[in-house]
Amino acid sequence: MSQSRNTIGLGGQILFILCAVLIIDTLTAAAALGPSVIGWWGLTLLAFVVPYALIATELGTAYPADGGLYDWVKRAFGDKMAARTSWLYWINVGLWMPAVYILFAGMASELFDLELSLAAQVGLCILLTWLTVWFCNVAVDIGVGISKVGALLKMVVILALGIAGFLYAKEHGMANELTWQSMLPSFEGGVGFLPAIIYNLLGLELVACLGRDLKDPVRSMPKAMLLASLAIALLYVFGTLGILAALPVDQVGLVAGLTDALKILFAALPYGQFWVMGLGILGLLTLISNMVSWTMGSSRAAAESAQAGELPALLGYRHRRLGTPVGANCLTGLVSTAVILCYGLLASSNDELFWTVFAFSSTVFLLPYLLMFAAFLRLRLKDARHPRPFPLPASRPLAWLLTGCSLSFILGALLLFIFPQLAEGIIDWQESGPLLLGLGLTLLLGEALIHRRLGRTAQPELARHTAG
Structure with missing residues (x-):
């Protein structure tokens, strides 16, 4: 059965945000920055996460709707820009899912000492993709339940990493x-991995996509976002310290780094193999829960845009009884399957395959946030009289400053994803060229679909006005 309206309370919202934002798939990428990652976490949390959380809270409580970010951009900039936002917000999940399940395959191979061929890993990724789609199609309460369990499992894995790291350092000294x-x-050092920190902290606004399913969103959403932000910050720093305690920076692998850290940290403990195996399996399960959360949120935004006549109608198809966005979910699965098959033919190693797919999907993922922050300022000017139950506590100049800080972090992350050696004054077009080509094709495909769809919906409107 589908979940009834207004049933997700404060605890459920916090766990949903934790599951969406708190991810272990790029924790090793952040740790690859070395000890300076701790300073970067602190700077990012103060200058980016705080204004971001306050902006998302104001928008989410002032304009609660299933579309979330899409709905805010639509109010601020109109149908076309909203359609572009929902397209990017939705398509990035299909592009990102392969990277997550590539990591799953690599971790599973390392954890269980399997010699999986590239073809076997690609097959496993496709199987997990469609398992995710099935979970999202079944019912809202199933997806939210998986998100809650996933959030708890992530906290267990990260806390275990941190605690074991400090115990290891006390006994053997820090690896860094x-x-x-x-x-x-x-x-x-590994400044090319710096945008992974920004990426790791995005998704606070995703809970707004469940707007009509939230219990008293005006009161509960601000608390959920702020409490979740604090918990996420502490857990990320704690988990990163655990990895740095066990592995020298030059030995941190993007795919096997987490499993390697677990083996080192727990090897000398009683039942060490049991702990490694147990926490490794929990880590694998969190990857699935993470993709369920993101697919749920992005598909709802795409479905709302499609039902408004802005994206292809198939994206707007919902299950007649359950109301789940079956069309958007299944198309996400098809995109993911196509990407993993394509990139599986190009990459020579797991780490290379993971980072290539991850960087590509992340550039697409970051673009809607530029529009979200711009929409915040636009709505402050355009819709100033609209009730704001939880407004950002700032004057207009300060609001502009905080928004500018958020935009700067997003732009910086975009540039470093596309040009990872930019800080050193180096641009490797062999690496950046394919990524830019993929980004351009994604944008062009979105423009073609939006133009065709909006053109079709505009024709009946024009006919009615002409007849009148």
Whole structure:
């Protein structure tokens, strides 16, 4: 049965946000920055997450709707820009899902000492993709339940990493030297992985896509976003320290790094193999729960846009009894399947395949946030009299400053995803060219679909006006 309206309370919202934002698939990418990642976490949390959470809270409580970010952009900039937003917000999940399940295949192979061929890993990724689609199609309460369990499992894995890391350091010393100097933000080392920090902190607004299913959203959503933000910040720093305690920076692998860290941290403990296996399996399950959360939110936004006549009608198809966005969910699965088959033919290693797909999907993922922050300012000017139950506590100049900070972080992450060696003054077109080509094709396909769809819906309107 489908979940009835207004039944997701504060606890459920916090767990949903934690499941969406708290991800372990790029925790090792952040740790690859070395000890300076701690300073980067602190700077990012203060200058980006705080204004981002306040902006998302104001928008989510002032304009609650299933479309979330899509609905805010639509109110601010109209149908076309809203359609572009929902297209990017939706398509990125299909592009990102392969990276997550590539990581799943690599972690499973390392954890169970399997020698999976590339073809076997691609097959496993496709199987997990359609399992995710099935979970999202069954019912809202199933998806939310998986998100809640996933959030708890993520907290268990990250807390275990942090605690074991400190115990390991006490016994064997830190694998990386942690001093006040080394923990300051720095552009040395693996700066190409810096945008992974921004990426790891996005998704607070996703809970707004469940607008009509939230219990008293005006009161509960602000608390959920702020409490979840605090918990996420502490957990990320704690988990990163655990990885850095066990692995020297030059040994942190993007795919097997988490499993390697677990093996080192728990090897000497009683029942060490049991702990490694148990936490590794929990880590694998969190990857599935993460994709369920994101597919649920992005598909709802796409379905609302399609039902408004802005995206292809198939994206708007919902299950007659359950109301789940079956069309958008299944198309997400098809996109994911196509991407994993395509990139599986091109990559020579797991790490390369993971980062290539991840960087490509992330550039698409970040673009809607530029529009979201711009929509916040636009609605402040355009719709100033609209009731705002939880307004950002700032004057107009300060609101502009906070929004500018958020936009700067998003733009910086975009540039480093596309040009990872930009801080060193190097642009490798062999690496960046295919990514830019993929981004351009994604944008062009979206424009073609939106133009065709809006053109069709405009014709009946024009005929009615002409007849009148």
